[in-house]
Amino acid sequence: MEYVKEKKPNIFIRIGQSFVEGLKNFGNGIVRVIKSIGRGFKTFGKRFVNGSIGTKLSYFIMGAGNFYHKRYVKGLIYLIIQAAFILFMVMSPEVNSTPLGYKALSNLTNLGTNPGSIFTPTDNSMLMMLFGVLTLGMIAIYLYAYVSNTKSAELADQLVKAGKVPQTFYGDLHSLIDERFHLTMLTPSILGITLFTVLPTIFMILIAFTDFDQTKQVGQHLFNWVGFDNFKEIFDGKSEISVRFIPVVTWTLTWAFFATFTCYIGGILIALVINGKNIKLKKMWRTIFMLTIAIPQFISLLAVRQLLSVSGPINTLLINMGLINQGIEFLGNATNGITPKVMVILINMWVGIPFTLLMTSGILMNIPNDLYEAAQIDGANKVQVFFKITLPYVVFITTPYLISSFVGNITSFNIIFLLTGGGPTVPGGFQAGETDLLVTWLYKLTIDQGDYNQGAVISILTFLIIATGTLLTYRRSKSFKEEDTFQ
């Protein structure tokens, strides 16, 4: 008897489909955002028209609505916010002789005009850009407070109309540990994230559109907006950086692929061996492998690097055994590109396998035994059991881990930086050596060489690569779709 096998579309069609799906989602998202902005303006206008005199006044003087309903403390807080903001914008206070406030906004458009002379210092373009972004952030926070002021006035109106008493200041405070507890819990984090993650990220994105490279010293030269010139340079196919870009991307993806799967399969296999029913001292074996997780990488990887150096123990051993005549350069100084590439992937197994081992030991013990028994009755051998039962089961459960470790490998800085430093160098390679990943290249371009604009372009492109990959796989995974059903 023959049965019809359901035909799966091939991988390229599936990738294409999910790409189209992604674009559709993106488009829908934008439409939704625009619609909700429109709705926001509508309610904002309605609130003014329908509001009491206090609410109407609060559109011009913040806190007026609260004063109108005799909620003086809250009203005063809003009023102080407004006064402080206006004062801040108009006064344009200076830090390190660079202004914030309204002057910062105009500075953001031209990044400083004073080229400096013997008597006056140069405008600090870097700080001007930073303060421009900061001021925009302040305006956003102010607008948020402004809208919430009108909302609170409207709410008080509604409560009074319904014959109730508007929330007191004490009630507001108490709600911070109850109905609005999430605000209390999130505010410190949001503050930290905004200052140390969001602001720097926006700032670096802006740098990609300037001419801030190694020829410019902060505080000695002005820099300018150059539009998409830096991006064009990377893709024009002629400049040094653009010739080097494709090979680095290719190697980064190759590395991430091999690094992820060697560690994944290797970790599962070792976990299987350790979990085997005849193995004694299971805990001891696990602890030995765990050592590479516990020991800081700068120690273990630098040790491996020295161990493999030309006059190090490994080369000496090989010479004494008569296998080679003189020491081999395995890593950063190798004479070809292949040896160090293979070596970093192998050494990465030494670092990465314990993580998978840790993850999967527990899962392996939970695989239902009847699956194995059924396979045994059907006469499956060990290899078949591994590929048909164990692996699919583990993959099914650890997909999020697999994705995040792939992404982690694309940006894995330590392994390459500590083992090879990106070397061996490629002549005319625009700083990028044979084993340089996008992230280590980015590091060299910015920290070592000072080409901040090109570094910023590379990091934006790295982000795009990671984002596409993650969204394509992650949005399809179960754990994303059912994020809040699993409780």
Added chain:
Amino acid sequence: MTDVKRIKHSSIRRNNLISSITGHTLLTILAFIWLIPIVWIVLQSFSAELNNQGQLIGFVRGNYFPKVLGIDNYINLFTNKNFEFGKWWLNTLFVAFFTFMISTLLTLSVAYVMSKIRFKSRKTFMSVSMILGLFPGFMSMIAIYYILKAMGLTGSLFALILVYSAGSGLGFHVAKGFFDVIPNSLVESARLDGCTNAGIFSKIILPLSKPIIVYTALTAFMGPWMDFIFAKTIIGESNRSNLTVAFGLYSMIYGEQADSNLFTQFAAGSVLVAIPIVILFVSMQRYYVEGVTAGSVKG
């Protein structure tokens, strides 16, 4: 009949014996490979070989086992004027202590809110945090450096604490995965009894969350001992007495004042850094495993 049974029985036993032997041999070989570099570093830290002039040999030699053993490297490490290891060690402890206090607090509060409270902009926060997580971490390092410079903080240990802990709220996923598994019915019944959200968090959730608290604290505490790249940029190599162990030790063999003859001293320093961390890690391994599996394994 019984004969057949016995033969079958003994063949199973033989199979078991074979798989046991191959398993143990395989594990021994692998364990050997895993331990080679680690044992080597420890051995090198105790190397006390002298050259013809009677000076300590500090560079990498071809012999795996040192010919003479001694604690000279450890003595030199603490008397070296140029590389103040003792100071670095205390610096790192200081930074690690505050980082772990602040980050644990931030991470757990974000994770709890994301897991158990439903509010309007929750999905937005989740998506934004995911997108931010996709940017290469030190892409923003340059900007952070200039922000700290404008605040007049570069070169100080406070700056490092800020950098390590300020963004830690973004790493809420593992802890959220843990809180997700705590049944909602517990939360709801507490609310019916008139408990506030803050009360639920501190009186009900936290006492149930020992593994994840330990895991979060452990990873936060270990971070400053392992990171050398932020330490390098924020503190700067010239600011020698404010370095942390990771970059300090790195600078001994690859920095501006590096000296290949300092390798055995580097090994001694590494041992002194690794011992407390390894002890901490091994003793809390159980919590670590629970934390990792709670966060990233979900069907």
